[in-house]
Amino acid sequence: MNETIKTILTRRSIRKYKPEQFPAEILQQILEAGLYAPSAMGRQPWHVVVVRGLDKIAEVNREVKAATARMKDNPYADYVGSESYTVNYHAPTFVIVSGDTTVSPRNAQFDCALLLGNMFLAAHSLRIGSCWINQLNVLNDEPVFRKYMTKLGIPKENQIFGCACFGYADAPNPTAVARKKNAVVIIE
Amino acid sequence: MNETIKTILTRRSIRKYKPEQFPAEILQQILEAGLYAPSAMGRQPWHVVVVRGLDKIAEVNREVKAATARMKDNPYADYVGSESYTVNYHAPTFVIVSGDTTVSPRNAQFDCALLLGNMFLAAHSLRIGSCWINQLNVLNDEPVFRKYMTKLGIPKENQIFGCACFGYADAPNPTAVARKKNAVVIIE
Numbered sequence: 001m002n003e004t005i006k007t008i009l010t011r012r013s014i015r016k017y018k019p020e021q022f023p024a025e026i027l028q029q030i031l032e033a034g035l036y037a038p039s040a041m042g043r044q045p046w047h048v049v050v051v052r053g054l055d056k057i058a059e060v061n062r063e064v065k066a067a068t069a070r071m072k073d074n075p076y077a078d079y080v081g082s083e084s085y086t087v088n089y090h091a092p093t094f095v096i097v098s099g100d101t102t103v104s105p106r107n108a109q110f111d112c113a114l115l116l117g118n119m120f121l122a123a124h125s126l127r128i129g130s131c132w133i134n135q136l137n138v139l140n141d142e143p144v145f146r147k148y149m150t151k152l153g154i155p156k157e158n159q160i161f162g163c164a165c166f167g168y169a170d171a172p173n174p175t176a177v178a179r180k181k182n183a184v185v186i187i188e
Numbered sequence: 189m190n191e192t193i194k195t196i197l198t199r200r201s202i203r204k205y206k207p208e209q210f211p212a213e214i215l216q217q218i219l220e221a222g223l224y225a226p227s228a229m230g231r232q233p234w235h236v237v238v239v240r241g242l243d244k245i246a247e248v249n250r251e252v253k254a255a256t257a258r259m260k261d262n263p264y265a266d267y268v269g270s271e272s273y274t275v276n277y278h279a280p281t282f283v284i285v286s287g288d289t290t291v292s293p294r295n296a297q298f299d300c301a302l303l304l305g306n307m308f309l310a311a312h313s314l315r316i317g318s319c320w321i322n323q324l325n326v327l328n329d330e331p332v333f334r335k336y337m338t339k340l341g342i343p344k345e346n347q348i349f350g351c352a353c354f355g356y357a358d359a360p361n362p363t364a365v366a367r368k369k370n371a372v373v374i375i376e
Contacts (some may be wrong), residue, residue: 097206
């Protein structure tokens with residue numbers, strides 16, 4: 001088995017992190033890997049905000065909780081509203097990926113997912129854990145949170161399609177859940 | 189630079205293929221890598237149809253062209269309608285990834301993209317080229333094509349979120365297009 005496939009098969013979503021930050025040089029490698037994802041028509045409709053440091057992320061966390069609480073039909077209301085919820089599982093780096101749907105209306109969401117997928121694998125290859133976070137995806141149209149997105153530098157045309165936390169895992173690599181049966185049909 | 193990051197940075201979308209099929213053992217490695225993608229809540233809402241062989245793929249191509257032509261507002265009408273269009277750039281393996289939106293209504297699309305991204309990287313690490321194909325994503329509600337999807341084994345609850353072709357590249361690895369400037373904001 002080659003190293004790339006080994007990385008893919010052993011990468012797990014990490015939900016317990018050490019508070020220590022990882023070096024900026026490692027972040028740069030992870031980011032570059034993300035930006036080399038393919039995108040529809042090569043349009044690269046993505047934008048990435050990286051929030052570094054537990055104090056800064058605490059602000060994001062407060063804004064996410066407040067915005068979720070203000071919404072009537074937020075599907076994550078109970079989850080995000082619980083006292084123990086944090087957007088980052090206490091990891092010291094939090095990444096918000098948004099896509100410009102005016103540039104790529106049907107495909108920006110896929111391009112952003114591929115960018116995050118590349119970041120996950122690059123991170124794991126560098127011994128950095130990661131986890132996809134969904135709860136911000138439903139806050140794009142909440143007016144106060146939208147202003148906060150602008151404050152973070154997210155372009156006003158963009159929609160958040162996915163977030164992730166990154167850091168050193170504080171537990172052994174989890175075992176993979178069983179893979180779903182009958183997920184593949186091969187027609188020869 | 190480690191092998192995983194090298195794979196990520198050198199993987200390109202391939203649009204010219206040799207007609208020769210690659211071995212089933214390689215396909216199995218690519219598929220396994222795909223199925224080890226993370227998914228929201230570990231739900232694995234994905235389903236993968238692999239069509240192997242140029243004759244079989246020709247049938248898919250005919251169905252896609254006919255369905256596109258029948259639709260009123262298909263955004264790819266001109267593109268798919270051109271004589272030179274094929275769903276697979278003449279590659280000998282074509283993969284259709286669909287997701288169950290009843291299981292994961294907000295996130296199946298991202299999970300399917302991550303599955304495809306893993307397949308692309310595993311393929312490249314094994315010297316197999318690949319390219320994401322979008323044109324089937326807009327055919328889910330076309331009634332005749334929907335029947336054809338069922339014939340291919342796609343579950344009736346599923347939506348196609350992405351397709352891809354795989355095969356041996358018939359040209360040197362393309363140069364990456366320039367990466368977009370100002371795509372990243374880092375908040376320390």
